[in-house]
Amino acid sequence: MTLTADSALVADLHPSPNIDERRRGMKPTLLILHYTGLPTVERSIEVLADPRGKVSCHYVVALDGRITQMVAEDKRGWHAGVSIWRGETDINSASIGIEIQNAGHDAGNPAFPTVQMMAVRDLCLDIIRRNTIAPEGILAHSDVAPARKKDPGERFDWPWLAKAGVGHWLAPEMLGGPGPCLAVGDQGEAVRDMQRLLAAYGYGIEQSGTFDVASELVVIAFQRHFRPARVDGRYDASTAATLERLIAALPAAKPIV
Ligand SMILES: [Zn+2]
Incomplete structure (x- = not known):
């Protein structure tokens, strides 16, 4: 499995086997932001690379802002699950996914450190530059799967990102x-x-x-x-x-x- 970084911001490569091809002709038009909901970034990366778990994501952003790429942007990652947006139900084919390390609601909804948010911002801007993703196409996992998902949650600073040109808010x-x-x-x-x-x-x-x-x-x-x-x-x-x-x-x- 070979993986080359799509972004100069990537510090580590950790290829996940949990990928396939985007549905024919589909280019990413959505950018889905997640939290990992796991205690450590090491554990998150392990889960996102475990063939038994059948989940993956294009990028993982650690608490200290370090960015790991796990899936090439032109491949279909398995991060959205059963989901829908504007009538499209194959959100994995339509999107790039970023997992942001954060233990999540079950761990008391910890804050996202500034250095991590800065890395998320820079990565999003970089992805937007290379793909055709409109501001309103930058979404929470909970937006596309409201019945199943809460991430990245109400503590995630969408207004700060929007001021930097990431998202519609x-x-x-x-x-x-x-x-x-x-x-x-x-x-x-x-x-x-x-x-x-x-x-x-x-x-x-x-x-x-x-x-x-x-x-x-x-x-x-x-x-x-x-x-x-x-x-x-x-x-x-x-x-x-x-x-x-x-x-x-x-x-x-x-x-x-
Ligand atoms: Zn998620």
Whole structure:
């Protein structure tokens, strides 16, 4: 197995056998950010190279910012699992994946050190330069798999990355504004509107008009990324306004009817 670094920022190469070819003709248009959820980067790299685990990722960023490449960018890594974005369900074929060392929610949601975030930023900018990935294509694993995944979590500093030119992010509307609040069990046109807006942004959500548990998990995923001050799965006025403004700010925004 030969692997050559795609980026000058790569310090170590550790090829993973858990790869295959991208679906015919597909070039990466998404960049999926993860946390490893494991205690050490050594353990994370071991897991991402274990043929029995059937998982891998293009890059791993250690707590000290050291970058290891495990999968060539033109290969299909196995990091997204069952997932969907803008109707595409083969997210592994459509994306490059970065695993960021962090023990995760089960370990109390530790902070991402600044030196690590700087490495993530530089790596993302480098990947964007070499691939056709729009700002809104830089996503959390939880965005594409809201029912299964929480990573990289609400402590991940998306606003700081966005200021550096990585990702699509706007300051969220303040909490507690006036307006309706939708939650699990609600039904009707307002719920369908919410589902339509979340789907318009890219989330995989059924437009049923019923605020079910699956819808709640999508609202939670949205909040983790875009309105992290309160991650409660309730579609309050702040969540709604933040979503509407993000859609309006998309470069190729289509009118929402
Ligand atoms: Zn993940």
